Every structure is written in structure tokens, then in C-alpha cells.
Amino acid sequence: MITLYDFELSGDCYKVRLLLALLEVPYSRHPIDFYPGREHKSPWFLELNPLGQLPVLKDEDYVLRDAQAILVYLASRYDGSGLWYPRADPALLGTITSWLMFADAITSTAAAARLHDGMFYEFDIDQCRAGAHRLFRILDEHLWFSERSAAGWICEVAHPTIADLAVLPYVQLSEEGGIPRRDYPAIRRWLDRVKRLPGFITMPGIIAPPMPA
């Protein structure tokens, strides 16, 4: 049985819940009081993850930290279609990994801005926002060209990959950190695209996809 050490308002935890939902894999949630309790810095949790970060996944005896790493593991282990993380395609795997790194950079800018505004973290807010805008510009141009030459997913193949799920949450939540997306129309279209995937789930701040009723 899979256990996810989880915080409802965390975009990094949410991306794991999202992949589990899309793959229809059952799991149980162990809620961690990230804010205001700082339970992720408590002695018992640091034993589980010395970095003191969420999420952590436990699958039987296997313990794994880092949202991006967890996406790789879950897709490799539980995705029968082999499309979310196509292990037989080296070039595509390289590209996916580069976007997982990009997702990490978004966490350290856009998600940091959100922690500053919403949970009173002491970050340099101007630097966080400027860094996020720099990444969003790169992402917007990339997605615009992906629409021209492929299907508009982050990787230029006909289907979404875990790269889309890794990048989505803190882009979609950016306005909670004072980072508007008016200047990124290709990003806005891509958000619609991901949110319309069958089995898509929401979290606070990520509303249901704008589906025709």
C-alpha cells in the first residue's frame, strides 16, 4: 500500500496526488501540518526525510522524497500505457528530465513567492517574482512552438508526460504569489489542456477546468 506524506496546500504534493489520480492508483494520505505547525521539521519527519521537505512517498518498504523523483517512480512502476514516462525513448527521457529540473526552478521562484505572500516566509519577493517571470517567458515561447509543431504539451509528442504534471501546479498557483499570467497566452492555453485530461483533480487554488456544461 502507498502512503503519501502530504500537505493539502502544497503544489508539490498535489502533483503527486494528480498523477496517482490519473493512473487510478489507490493510496492513503498522511497529512503533515506544514503550516503553521512546521511538522516537516519535526524530529520524526526528519528521520524520514533529512531535507525536511514534502512530499515523501512510502510504497511498502520503499521510501522516496522529492516530488519530481516520485513522479518518475510512480509512472515507471504503475503506468501501464508507458506514455507518462516513456522509458524506451532516451531523447524523450532526457527532455523530460530537463523539464523536471525546470519545475524545480519554478518551485524556488513562483512557489517561494506564494510562501512569502501566503505563509509569511522571509524571501526576497522581488527576486522570486522576477525569476518566475523569466521562466514563464521561456515556457510560454516553448509551448507556443509546441502548438505549432506538435500537440501543445511540454514535450513535443502527441501525449502529455510527467513533465506537464511537474510544471503545472506552481504555474497555476502563481497568482497567489503576485505573479499574473496575462502576458503568457500559450501557458494559459496549456493549463486548459492539462486540466481537461480525464481524471484531473483539483486542489485549493486550482479550480475545476472550464468544461462546457
Next chain:
Amino acid sequence: MSNLDHPDLQRRWFPICGRHDVPVEHVFETELLGHELAVWRGQRGNVNVWENRCPHRGMRLSMGANLGGELRCAYHGYRFADGSGLCTSVPALPDRLPPRSLCIKVYPMLERGGLIWTRLVADEPASELLPSLMASSLVLYSVAIHSAVLAVGTLLAGYRFRPSATLLGPESADERCSTSALDAYSFRSVASKGRVTTEVRLFTQPVDAQCTVVHGFLLGDIAEQQRLPTLRHHALKLIRLREASERRGSASNSDPQEHNGQSQ
């Protein structure tokens, strides 16, 4: 800095997005001269340019759902009709006909050269400022620049690019490019090598006092295998122009007080 409230600007047609920016089931958002717009394609293929504000509780309509024949506000589910902007249904009052006063502010729309155009004030017939027939073959990646519209125009007048047919080879000494400003907001740029030429039109959209979007398209035919390299070439050139413009802006606006004063 131009005054964004000037009647000539309010009446002028500006491009606000490319046709690819408004696929079905999507609501595009932008601003023109500081006015927020929700732009969406209806099921008949027409494009609606609306004030981005629900008349009920002020929610941004760009957060809502494009249902094809109607746009549904994300907040309370009010629906507004494709074309007229009239409210068609209020979920809390299913048996009542919504009053005609419950209506979105609708702006005029023209689709030309692969771009969507609008203007804020439409008290006169469609302006001759808009080129009537433009055989656009390729809509370029639109680039948002954090600089005022006239400052961007100054740099666009020096826009340089390479003819599409030569892009796969190295640049040679006999390539030429020149750009002329048709007016402060539109530009004609021609690149050539011998008898091979590529012509583009570039336009600025004054988003607000601090932000400008550059739109553009290619005129004339282009070979299929040249399309993507051409799009990448112009995206790169426009992004470099954005860097130059923003560098220049941050140098001249080092005093934030002065900047605020200029933008109002």
C-alpha cells in the same frame, strides 16, 4: 510617453492577438490601453472582444468557460451570448428572463492578416487605418515587452532579419534588410538576397503604460519547410529586441518616482 486616453488612440484599431490565441473552448485575456479584455471564439467561428468583467460581481470573464454559444462566468454561472454579450441565464433565477441591461460591454472586432483587431471607441465607421487586405501567410510569435509603446516602436524601426529562403545557410554579405515605420504603431520590414525577398509587417499593441505587445505576420507565400525556421528566427529577433528595450528602460527609469510620473 503618449497619453493612453487620447481620442486618436481610443479610436485606432490595434491587434490584440493572433488567430491561434483564440482556439475554441478557450478565453484569451489581454489589455488594450489599460482596458482589460476577454477574447473568445464562438461556435460560428467569430471572435468576441469583451470587457473582461462580469456585470454581476465584477469577476474576470477570462476565468470563465467558453461554451461555444455562450460564455459562462466562473463565479455564479451567469451566461452571456456569443455576439451580443446579453445575459441569457442566471442560475439562481432559472424561471426569469434576465434583464437586457445585464450585458457585457462588447468591442468591435476584425480578423485581418491572421490577427484579431479591436478598438475601444467605435463612434465612427471602420477606420481606413486598418490595411484592408493583407495576404498573411504566417503569424509570428507575439512578444510582450515591459516598455512603453513608443519606445518599442523606436527599436522596431531598426528591426533586422534574414530572408526565409536563406535561413538554413550561413549569412552572406549580400543580404539586405530595411524597416520603415508606416506610423508610430506599424512597421514594414523587407529582407532580401538578390531577387529573394521576405516581407513582414509588425504592429505594437499598447497594453498599458508600461507594457507593449509586438504582433506580426509574413506577407506572400512561404515553402512548408521554411515555416518553422522562419517563426523561430523572428521569435529570436523579437526576444532580443525585448531584452534591448527593457535594458534601456531600466537604465532610464532608475528613479521610480519619475517613472510613475511618466506613466500617468
